Amino acid sequence: MPVRLFSRPVLTAALLTSASLPATAWAQDQGPKFSFGFTTFADAPIEGDADDDARYSWRADIKMSYAEIWSGGSISGHFEYNDGDDIVGLGEGGLVWPTNTFATLPALTSDNQTTLSLTMTQQFNNTTSLSLGKFNVIDLAEATPLLGGQGQGGFQYLGIGAPSNFVLPPYIFGGMLTVNYAPMIYTLMIYDANNAQGEEFWDDLFDEGVVYNGTATYTTQINGKPGFYSLNIAHSTKKGTDYESLLLSPSDDAFASTKDGVNYTGVSFQQYLWSDPQNPMVGWGVFGQVGFGDGNPNPLDEMFLLGVGGNSPLYGRSSDRWGLAWSKYNWSDKLGEALGAYGVKLRDESAVEGFYEAALTENWRIGGNIMWVKPSFESYDDYTQVGFRIRATF
Template sequence: MKTETVLCITALTGACFAQSDAETSIWERERLAGDLFGVRNTLGSHGMDLRLEATNFYHGDLDGSGPEQLEFGGKLDLFFAMDGQKAGLWPGLFLNVHGEYRYGDASAQAGALTPVNAALISPRDSDDVFAFTNVVLTQAFSESVLLSVGKFNTIDLADRIFLGGRGVEGFMNTSFVAPPIAGRTIPISTLGAILSVLDEGKPLFNIGVLDSRSPLTGSGFDGLDDDEMTFLADYTFYTKIGGLDGTHTISGSYSTIDAFSLDANDYLRPPTGPGIIPTRQGDSWQLTYTFEQFLCQDSSDPKKGWGIFGILAVSDGNPNPFETSAVLGLAANGVNGSRPNDNFGVGFFWNGVSSDLKKTVRPIARVQDEYGVEIFYDAEIFPWFRVGADIQWVRPVLANNDDAIFGGLRTRVIF
């Protein structure tokens, strides 16, 4: 199997087999704990890697209809990856595990429908809780065909060059991390199977089936029911404009889910109360176009540079609370030569609330489309320690609520 194909599989599965930095200065090593007294070197020799990340937030509602206070919260992310061949099993086998422990308070929503801190909605948006949100086995049948099965963390799957980031790096608002137009039928963590096709080591085409109902804090290994299945597919085009890389992805999903229009889900908490009569709706679909285009690109590292990005999406609008969604922004991975590992981004998002949802909640609330702007800067202090600042202006979905400003700091340590 060619090296570039193995690297692509590694990226798809989230695996990262780090070399030992036991002899590196504590200020220069990639991970604070270094080689863990030889443990990582031993694991690495058997095709395994263990990584722990701790991200803390001091973030909240600075102005609006919320409590106008900063709150502390955070999460620990545990990653384990295995290359089956190096572990003594068989070629082409990969295992990827992601465990999450969430603690503290989430930012007050101030009437916003889309969570402003994506990191703190998984494994649950409140309380202290731990769960394995990703346990996936991948088998490469050739240099271009892979099959992955297990429990998927779909926020991990949404990671891109300028978008994604799980909320612990890059943008924090869910609209940029994992666009919520698909959140009604594609949970954060759920069972499924995905077949992937590569082209010269790059992801080209994916098709899969997922459970529409989320077993976030449980195993979920009770099988798929025919009335709660989501079928999804995407195709990616690769372009070069002026020698600069760009990607264009068309994706869509169809779900057999049978649900009420006001059912809460992993991403969203629609308004509810006395006098509301929710409608029950079967099946749901959505289509999404996503692009990223570099404006300048580091010749030594093609993932670094400045670029623009955008998302356009449409859905059936019931039971999905959004009919349309759009995102547009500018971001940088590596701000300049003196700050090559700092990240920056500014983006606008707009989520068009479905007419069905507006009619349903009219007895208790006037609902409007939700949109906003987010700006962040994430600075590398040491390779294993980052500090970021984030501010968001949001016009919330509840029309009687004031426009809200959210902001704060976050720190991230890689052990």
């Protein structure tokens, strides 16, 4: 039962409310740019009910951008490939969220281990831009300064590194309008409700629903330190299982019926406590998020996230990244009642993760992390994992 309820459909509903900060900012220089990345992971469970064998995986990333192809026009692309052992999460060890997001995607959400994201952006003026195409939502999360680390090392547990609320799949097809009127940044995303991978997705585009996802971000400085404070509201027209109907007799015509619309509202912040006077986006600070799902058909009632991290404060190590965070996902009470009727005891999933990633050279990085997770299913013991990673970027 847990594996069926929280497998691919749940993962592909991951929400990243930090999408209000554009991931394509790196593509603003004129002309073509390429980036090649290779990362290896070794993750070892040391406590819990998951298989205690170490999990080895690797991934390759090729990123491309070409700015000013025409006046104000640019293209960005990201090709991904990953391979390796099975991940912990999606029911394994009683956990819902995977313990290594980068070892999970794109393989676990499609029929193969590769995917290509490609977007076209038109910059109309200094304040307004429109992007269309297939977006990698993990890239949007990584683009944020403190929680995401701007792609230079971050959290691996999906419930922390890519805060989720079931209205934003990991890959989306649609559009994103961004309006930047300092100190406000407004973002409206409209996209297909399903994950943008596989042949069936392209054949049934927008057939199962559309998502309207808006974010308003207030940018400010406190004692000269940058801060970002966001309000996110999202509505999906896609139908979901009505959890109350699962309490009916299987012979009832309304048993396992559906309910229209999935909703989420959340607030989040990232505030620097220290930053380099010469480069304010280099530093460390605190971040957090509080979100509310509708509880039916959204399987989420509330989620909470709080952490600290950023660039290393150690002398001469400003290129290193570090972080410590806690998250908690309160699953829908109605979902819990429905599962309880079938003997499955659902509880809230909470986790703590810490990591440090050191820059060995301009191109090579090495890091480690440790996490503790209280699984979503009561029949499983608390889970602890240590991890190691090596990353090369050229």
